[in-house]
Amino acid sequence: MDFTDTMRQRRAINFFDPDKPVSDEELKGIIETASLAPSGLNLQPWQVIVVRSQEAKEKLMAAASRQTKIIEAPVTLIILADMNGWKAGHPMVEKTWANLLDLGYMKPDQRGWFEKGAQKLYGTQEKSLAFAVKNAAFFSMALMLAAKDAGLDSHPMDGFDPEAVRKAFDIPENFFIPLLIAIGHFNDRSMLMPPKWRKSYGEVVHATF
Amino acid sequence: MDFTDTMRQRRAINFFDPDKPVSDEELKGIIETASLAPSGLNLQPWQVIVVRSQEAKEKLMAAASRQTKIIEAPVTLIILADMNGWKAGHPMVEKTWANLLDLGYMKPDQRGWFEKGAQKLYGTQEKSLAFAVKNAAFFSMALMLAAKDAGLDSHPMDGFDPEAVRKAFDIPENFFIPLLIAIGHFNDRSMLMPPKWRKSYGEVVHATF
Numbered sequence: 001m002d003f004t005d006t007m008r009q010r011r012a013i014n015f016f017d018p019d020k021p022v023s024d025e026e027l028k029g030i031i032e033t034a035s036l037a038p039s040g041l042n043l044q045p046w047q048v049i050v051v052r053s054q055e056a057k058e059k060l061m062a063a064a065s066r067q068t069k070i071i072e073a074p075v076t077l078i079i080l081a082d083m084n085g086w087k088a089g090h091p092m093v094e095k096t097w098a099n100l101l102d103l104g105y106m107k108p109d110q111r112g113w114f115e116k117g118a119q120k121l122y123g124t125q126e127k128s129l130a131f132a133v134k135n136a137a138f139f140s141m142a143l144m145l146a147a148k149d150a151g152l153d154s155h156p157m158d159g160f161d162p163e164a165v166r167k168a169f170d171i172p173e174n175f176f177i178p179l180l181i182a183i184g185h186f187n188d189r190s191m192l193m194p195p196k197w198r199k200s201y202g203e204v205v206h207a208t209f
Numbered sequence: 210m211d212f213t214d215t216m217r218q219r220r221a222i223n224f225f226d227p228d229k230p231v232s233d234e235e236l237k238g239i240i241e242t243a244s245l246a247p248s249g250l251n252l253q254p255w256q257v258i259v260v261r262s263q264e265a266k267e268k269l270m271a272a273a274s275r276q277t278k279i280i281e282a283p284v285t286l287i288i289l290a291d292m293n294g295w296k297a298g299h300p301m302v303e304k305t306w307a308n309l310l311d312l313g314y315m316k317p318d319q320r321g322w323f324e325k326g327a328q329k330l331y332g333t334q335e336k337s338l339a340f341a342v343k344n345a346a347f348f349s350m351a352l353m354l355a356a357k358d359a360g361l362d363s364h365p366m367d368g369f370d371p372e373a374v375r376k377a378f379d380i381p382e383n384f385f386i387p388l389l390i391a392i393g394h395f396n397d398r399s400m401l402m403p404p405k406w407r408k409s410y411g412e413v414v415h416a417t418f
Binding site: 004006010012032035044059096133134135 | 210211212215219221237244245246251253256258260265268289304305308309330335338339340342343344347353354355358367368378380385405407412414416417418
C-alpha cells in the first residue's frame with residue numbers, strides 16, 4: 001500500500017468486528033515490520049504482551065475503563081517501554097553492543113565510551129522514562145501503520161489504569177506502559193466518525209532559524 | 210512509495226550531501242503528512258523548531274556533541290513535546306475540545322468529563338512527560354517515514370545537551386526535547402553502513418495470554 005495512503009487511511013477505530021480474526025501470521029508480520037523502527041543507539045527498548053484469550057481480554061478491560069473494544073478486537077497489545085533498556089548487563093543491550101562491534105559501528109576499545117554515553121543520555125529517572133517511551137512510541141507508530149498496510153485497523157488507547165494492568169499481567173517495574181493498541185478489522189455495521197482536526201504547518205512550527 | 214519499502218529503506222544517515230537542498234515545500238509536505246499521526250485525545254502536543262541558517266546550525270551543533278551532520282544536513286528539526294498540551298486554557302487543547310464537540314465526539318455536557326479524564330491520565334509530572342514524549346514520538350516516526358517517501362533521508366539524534374539547546378533557542382520550560390531530526394539527502398560519496406540487528410518476533414513478545 002502506498003505510504004501516504006497508509007497514513008491517510010489509518011484511523012483510530014472504535015468498533016471492531018469480533019467475527020473477523022487476526023491470524024498469528026498477520027500479527028507476526030506487522031510486529032516484524034514495526035521492528036524496523038529506529039531507536040536510540042539501536043537499543044529497541046520495547047516489548048509487547050499479546051492479549052488474545054477471552055479471560056485475558058476481560059482482565060484487561062477491567063483495568064481499562066471497561067472499553068468494549070478490548071473484547072471486540074481479536075488482539076490487544078500491551079506496549080512495554082523498558083526503562084532499563086540502556087543498562088550494561090541487560091541481555092538486549094549486550095546484544096546491541098556486540099552487534100555494533102561486529103558491524104564496525106563500535107571499535108573494540110569504545111565499549112566504555114558507549115556505556116558512558118548511554119549513562120549520560122538516559123541515566124536519570126526522567127531520562128530513562130523519556131528514552132523508553134520515545135522508542136516504544138516509534139515502534140507503536142510503525143506498528144499501527146504496518147497494521148493498516150496489512151489490511152487491519154487499530155486503536156491506540158491511553159484510557160487504562162497502568163498499575164491495575166501491571167498487577168493483572170504481572171509486569172515488572174522496569175517497564176512503563178505507554179499505551180495499549182487494539183488490532184482487528186473495522187466493524188462495517190457501525191459508522192466511522194469523521195476525521196478529527198490536525199494542526200496546520202504554521203501551528204506545528206514553533207520557530208524557524 | 211510502498212509502505213513496507215518505506216520502512217525498509219528508511220535508515221539513520223550519518224553523512225548528508227550539503228549540496229542537495231531540501232525546499233520549504235518539501236519540508237511543509239513531510240510535516241503535513243506526519244501531522245496525520247494519532248495522539249491521545251487528538252491533543253497533538255508536538256511542535257518543531259526548524260534549523261536552517263548557518264548561524265543556527267552552528268549554535269545547535271555546539272549543543273549536540275559537535276555532530277557535523279547538523280552542518281551538512283540542509284535542515285535539522287528540534288522536536289518539542291508539550292507537557293502542558295492537555296491542560297484546559299491551552300489554545301491547542303481548546304481547539305481540540307471545540308473540534309470534538311463540532312464533530313460529535315464530545316456531547317455539550319461532556320467538557321468537564323474530558324477535562325477530568327485528561328487530568329487523571331496526564332496530571333502528574335511523570336505522566337505529563339510520558340504523554341508529551343509518546344505523542345511527539347508518533348509524530349517523529351511518521352515524519353522520518355514521510356521524509357523517506359518524499360525521497361529524503363533523516364537521522365534521529367539523542368546526542369545533545371537538552372538544557373544547552375533550550376538556552377540557545379529560547380525554548381520554554383513546558384517543552385521537553387525528545388530528539389533532533391536531521392533531514393537531507395544521503396551523501397553518495399560516503400559509505401552506507403550495514404543495517405543494525407533487530408529483535409526477532411520472539412524477542413519482542415514478552416508474553417501471550
